[in-house]
Amino acid sequence: xxIISFLSRPxxxxxxxxxxxxxxxxxxxxxxxxxxxxxxxxxxxxxAPVPLLAIVALYALELLVACLQAxxxxxxxxxxxxxxxxxxx
Numbered sequence: 538x539x540i541i542s543f544l545s546r547p548x549x550x551x552x553x554x555x556x557x558x559x560x561x562x563x564x565x566x567x568x569x570x571x572x573x574x575x576x577x578x579x580x581x582x583x584x585a586p587v588p589l590l591a592i593v594a595l596y597a598l599e600l601l602v603a604c605l606q607a608x609x610x611x612x613x614x615x616x617x618x619x620x621x622x623x624x625x626x
Contacts, residue, residue, distance in 0.1 A: 546617050550610060557606050561599040568592045 571588040575581050 543617075543621065546613075550613060554606060554610060557602060561595075561602060564595055565592060565599065568595060 568588045568591050572585050572592070575585040575588065
């Protein structure tokens with residue numbers, strides 16, 4: 538059971554990091570699609586800056602999440618390495 542625990546930790550970190558990055562990129566792509574659709578909608582083109590501002594705000598949030606994920610990834614890696622080097626009783 539301990540071997541499975543040690544092998545599953547890097548996999549769980551990888552899946553977590555991938556899911557966070559993918560969610561951010563999909564959100565930015567959806568809002569980018571809103572901008573393109575509104576620009577091609579004739580009368581509604583005046584509303585195109587609204588999702589464009591949302592993209593800027595989401596991009597700033599995405600940078601914050603990326604920094605936080607890098608910190609969490611680093612801390613958990615250090616904890617897991619410490620557990621591997623200094624096993625419990």
